[in-house]
Structure formats: structure tokens, C-alpha cells
Amino acid sequence: MKVNWKLKDVLMIAIVSVLFGVVFLGATYTGGFLSGLLTPAGLTSLGYEPFYGIYFMAAAFAAYVIRKPGAGIIAEMLAAIIECLLGNYFGPIIILSGLVQGIGFEIIIALFRYKKYDLKTMCLASCVCSVVTLVYNLFISGYSQIAVPVLLLMLAVRLVSSIIFTAVITKLLADKLAKAGVLNGYAIGQNTAVDLEA
Amino acid sequence: MKLEKLNPSVKAATVLCSVIMLSFQYNITLNLTVFFSCLLLLLFFSNARIKHIIVILAPALLAAFGMFMMGLYYAKGNSITSAELTELSAVPYAVRAAMSTNLKSALQLGTRILSYAGLGILFALSTDGEEFISSLMHQCHLSPKFAYGILAAFHLMPSMVREFSQARLALRTRGMHVGPFSLKPVFAMLVNSIRWSESMAMAMESKGFAGNEPRTFYSVTKVHWYDLVFSVVCIGSILIFI
Numbered sequence: 001m002k003v004n005w006k007l008k009d010v011l012m013i014a015i016v017s018v019l020f021g022v023v024f025l026g027a028t029y030t031g032g033f034l035s036g037l038l039t040p041a042g043l044t045s046l047g048y049e050p051f052y053g054i055y056f057m058a059a060a061f062a063a064y065v066i067r068k069p070g071a072g073i074i075a076e077m078l079a080a081i082i083e084c085l086l087g088n089y090f091g092p093i094i095i096l097s098g099l100v101q102g103i104g105f106e107i108i109i110a111l112f113r114y115k116k117y118d119l120k121t122m123c124l125a126s127c128v129c130s131v132v133t134l135v136y137n138l139f140i141s142g143y144s145q146i147a148v149p150v151l152l153l154m155l156a157v158r159l160v161s162s163i164i165f166t167a168v169i170t171k172l173l174a175d176k177l178a179k180a181g182v183l184n185g186y187a188i189g190q191n192t193a194v195d196l197e198a
Numbered sequence: 199m200k201l202e203k204l205n206p207s208v209k210a211a212t213v214l215c216s217v218i219m220l221s222f223q224y225n226i227t228l229n230l231t232v233f234f235s236c237l238l239l240l241l242f243f244s245n246a247r248i249k250h251i252i253v254i255l256a257p258a259l260l261a262a263f264g265m266f267m268m269g270l271y272y273a274k275g276n277s278i279t280s281a282e283l284t285e286l287s288a289v290p291y292a293v294r295a296a297m298s299t300n301l302k303s304a305l306q307l308g309t310r311i312l313s314y315a316g317l318g319i320l321f322a323l324s325t326d327g328e329e330f331i332s333s334l335m336h337q338c339h340l341s342p343k344f345a346y347g348i349l350a351a352f353h354l355m356p357s358m359v360r361e362f363s364q365a366r367l368a369l370r371t372r373g374m375h376v377g378p379f380s381l382k383p384v385f386a387m388l389v390n391s392i393r394w395s396e397s398m399a400m401a402m403e404s405k406g407f408a409g410n411e412p413r414t415f416y417s418v419t420k421v422h423w424y425d426l427v428f429s430v431v432c433i434g435s436i437l438i439f440i
Contacts, residue, residue: 007402007409010343011395014351015358019391022358023384030378032257035264042271044264078348081334085327085352089258091318092210093217140221141265142310145303150272169381176385182392 005074008185009066017058017079043150045141049157053165056129059105060170063125064117065178067187072109076102097136104132105166117188122171126162134158199424201244201324207337208425209325212432213317219436220313226302228439229309236316246323254322258315266308273303327352333419343409350398354391362387 035047062075080098088094108125109117134155138144143151174188183189201209220232240246331349334340365383366376376383 005343005409006399007343007347007407008396008399010347010409011350011399012392014347015354015391015395016388018351018355019358019362019384019387022355022362023387032260036260039264039267042267044261044268074344078344078351081331081348082352084322085330085348086355087254087322089254089315089318089322091321092213093314093318095210096214096217140217142221142224142307145224145269145273145307147272147274150268173381173385173388177388177392180389182389185396 010078012186013058013062013066013071013075014078014082016061017075018082020054020057020061021079021083045143046154046157049154050161051165052130052133052158053126053162056101056105056126056162056166057170059102059129060122060126060166061174063106063109064122064171064174065183065186065188067114067117069110069114070106072106073099073102076105093140096140097133100136101129101133104129104136107132119167119171122167123163126166127159129166130155130158130162199243201239201320202326203424204324204428205337205419205421205425206321206325206330206333207419208421208429209321210330212429213321215429215433216317216436217314219433219440220310223440224306224310225439226305226309228436229306229313231439232313232436233309233316236320240320240323244324250323251319254319255315258311258319262308262311262315265311266304269304269307270300273300273307329419332415332417336415336419337421341409342413346402346407350402354394358387358391361390365390 031048031051033047034050035044038044038047056076058075058079059072063072065071076098077095080095083094083098084092090097105125105128108121108128112121134143134151138151143154174183177183178188181189216232220229223229237251240251241248328349331340331345335342335345362383365386368386369376369380369382374382
């Protein structure tokens with residue numbers, strides 16, 4: 001399972017995951033605003049759920065583009081360490097969350113032996129990732145204390161968000177990049193090149 | 199003795215161990231004790247400025263309050279049932295009863311966020327980023343390829359923010375509408391950043407950077423006896439409390 005990572009791959013994943021952070025920073029602000037609005041109704045955590053898929057984008061992009069075992073996990077860990085450097089108030093806890101998110105996403109990809117990368121697989125991986133992270137939240141954030149219907153509502157919103165951001169948008173962006181020829185040096189670019197010849 | 203002097207990896211591991219221990223506890227006093235101890239440690243044993251502590255703590259306080267409200271309304275088992283609501287005379291009592299039983303869960307959830315945030319900022323405000331990465335390399339055997347990759351991406355961030363707003367502006371000058379979720383500027387930025395990563399990798403390698411070969415370091419972080427004392431004292435005092 002030991003994969004040889006090139007410096008180019010590491011830099012690409014690190015920079016792209018920072019990029020997703022920068023680009024969708026506005027979304028987290030919207031999430032904060034939405035949570036503020038929902039606080040009087042006691043549904044604060046629900047405000048962040050519509051944007052939850054954004055957190056998995058680094059893993060999805062890396063797994064989809066590099067197509068090597070561990071790509072998703074490593075991408076999430078890199079993103080988490082960078083977020084930690086930026087001074088998030090949860091500090092090193094973010095690294096643990098990143099690990100869980102990365103593993104959550106890679107479960108399905110690994111089950112298909114890193115060979116299937118169609119939209120269905122990406123959606124399935126995003127859904128499993130949502131469930132895994134909510135189970136993690138049950139323990140770490142104490143969500144196990146919350147009533148089940150509310151948790152189900154949160155899970156539903158998180159599932160939709162992860163399908164939109166993690167599966168559909170990430171795949172769309174990566175496919176467009178591959179078509180433009182920017183990703184020729186990566187597994188995904190080589191696959192499309194083969195397709196064109198056939 | 200300042201918190202800044204501690205080894206970042208040991209500090210991070212201590213914080214993580216504490217968080218995992220706290221995640222199995224529903225002890226309000228313990229959570230608050232952890233939170234205030236972290237604040238006191240930061241105030242008296244670090245160079246963190248009070249203003250900085252307040253700025254980083256404000257969103258954490260909001261999140262904790264949010265969790266508190268959520269627990270108050272929707273804690274498991276004690277939520278107000280529709281049956282209780284239909285009995286009109288019982289309403290005020292039922293609401294009050296639910297609130298009072300939920301208050302404990304609400305406090306448990308809210309203070310838990312506080313204790314995490316306390317531990318988190320204890321690390322965040324007393325740790326230098328580059329020292330943390332260097333320590334991950336020397337203590338946690340992170341490969342230099344990843345360590346310098348992270349640092350490169352981290353230092354690219356300001357340029358990325360600038361480029362992103364330029365990409366949006368460029369689209370707007372061409373009369374295209376750019377919403378907060380438009381993918382066009384994101385796409386342009388992705389193309390840019392992949393090119394950057396390639397040229398940066400080339401630049402680093404042409405300067406002699408090789409990820410796998412042994413190299414020398416300007417500064418090597420070490421684990422000292424006081425790092426272990428800090429770790430043992432922190433984890434030990436939580437264990438005693440449990």
C-alpha cells in the first residue's frame with residue numbers, strides 16, 4: 001500500500017485544498033450567519049450542515065485526480081494541518097477530524113479497489129463520508145445527547161450537501177480541468193487521453 | 199517557563215489525548231475547569247495577547263452557546279412530546295419540566311465545546327506554525343516532502359486570496375455575473391494553482407530539494423523533560439478528576 005508521492009503531487013494537493021478553503025470561506029461565514037439565525041430555535045448546528053460537503057472536497061478531489069490509495073486521507077490531513085496553522089480555535093482537534101473525514105471518504109473508493117471513479121461511486125463515497133463524520137460527531141461533539149429526529153434532519157442536510165459539493169461539483173471541476181489538459185501529469189488525465197484515442 | 203517553549207508535537211498530542219478523554223465524559227465541572235485552566239495558562243504562561251484571545255474565543259463562545267440552546271431544546275429523551283402539549287393545562291409544567299431536565303444536557307454540551315476550545319487555543323496561540331511543522335518532521339517522522347509542501351501552500355495563501363478576487367473581477371469586467379457559488383472563478387483559480395504547484399515543484403527540485411534523501415536542518419526540535427512533565431500533568435489531572 002506504500003505509494004510513492006512526488007513533490008508535485010504533494011504541492012498540488014496542498015495548494016488545491018487551501019484553494020477550496022479560500023474559495024468557500026464565504027460559505028462558512030454564511031453558515032455562521034445561518035446558525036445565528038437558527039440559534040433561537042435551538043438548531044444552531046444545523047446552520048453549518050448545508051456547507052458540510054465543502055470539508056470533504058479536498059479528499060474527493062485528491063482521490064479523483066490522483067487515484068492512488070491514501071490520496072483522500074493524505075489530502076484531508078494536509079488540509080487540516082494547514083487549517084491548524086491558520087489558527088483555528090479547535091487547534092489539533094481539526095487534524096483528528098481531517099483523518100476521520102479522509103477515511104470516511106476513502107472507504108468506498110477502496111472497496112472498489114481504486115478502479116471505479118464514476119459519479120455513482122463519488123456520490124456513494126460522499127454519503128458514507130457524511131454518515132461516518134456524523135458518527136464521529138456523536139462521540140466527539142456529544143451529539144449522542146441530542147434527540148434522534150433532529151440528528152436525522154442534520155444527516156439529511158449533510159447528505160444533500162455532500163452530494164452537491166463533494167460528488168457533483170468536485171467531479172465537474174476535475175473533469176473540466178482534465179479536458180483542458182491541466183491534469184495530464186496525473187492518473188485522471190492519462191485516463192481521458194486513453195478515452196480520446198479509443 | 200513559557201508555553202511557547204514546549205515541543206509543538208508533544209503539546210498537540212497532549213491536547214488530543216485530553217480531548218479524547220473529555221469526549222467520553224459528561225462532567226460540567228470538569229469541562230469548565232479545563233476551559234478556565236487553559237485560559238489562565240495562556241494569560242500567565244504565554245506571550246498571547248488578551249485581545250487576540252478574545253478575538254479567537256468569540257466564535258467559540260457563540261458555538262458553545264449554540265450547542266447549549268440545541269441541548270436545551272432537543273436533548274434526547276426529555277424533549278417536549280406532543281402528548282404533553284395537547285394537555286393544555288399541563289403545558290407550562292411540561293415545558294418547564296423538559297427545560298429543567300434538559301438544562302443538564304444543555305450545559306454538558308455547551309461546556310464541552312468550551313473545554314475543546316480552551317485546549318484548542320492553548321495550542322493555537324502558543325505555537326509557531328513553522329516550528330510545529332518542523333516538530334512534526336522530527337518527532338512524528340513526517341516526510342520533508344510533505345512538511346515543505348504544507349509550508350509552501352500555507353505561504354501561498356495570501357497570493358491565492360488576491361488572485362481569486364482578481365479572477366472574479368476579471369469576469370465581472372467582461373460583464374459576466376459572478377455569484378458566491380459561481381464555478382467560473384474557481385475553475386480559473388484551479389488552473390492557476392495546478393500550474394503554480396508544478397512550477398514550484400520544479401523550482402524546489404532545481405534548488406536541490408529531494409524529498410527522500412537525508413538532509414540537514416537549520417533547527418531541530420527536541421523533546422525535553424519539561425515537555426513530558428507538561429503532558430503527564432495535563433493528562434494526569436484530567437484522569438484524577440474522572
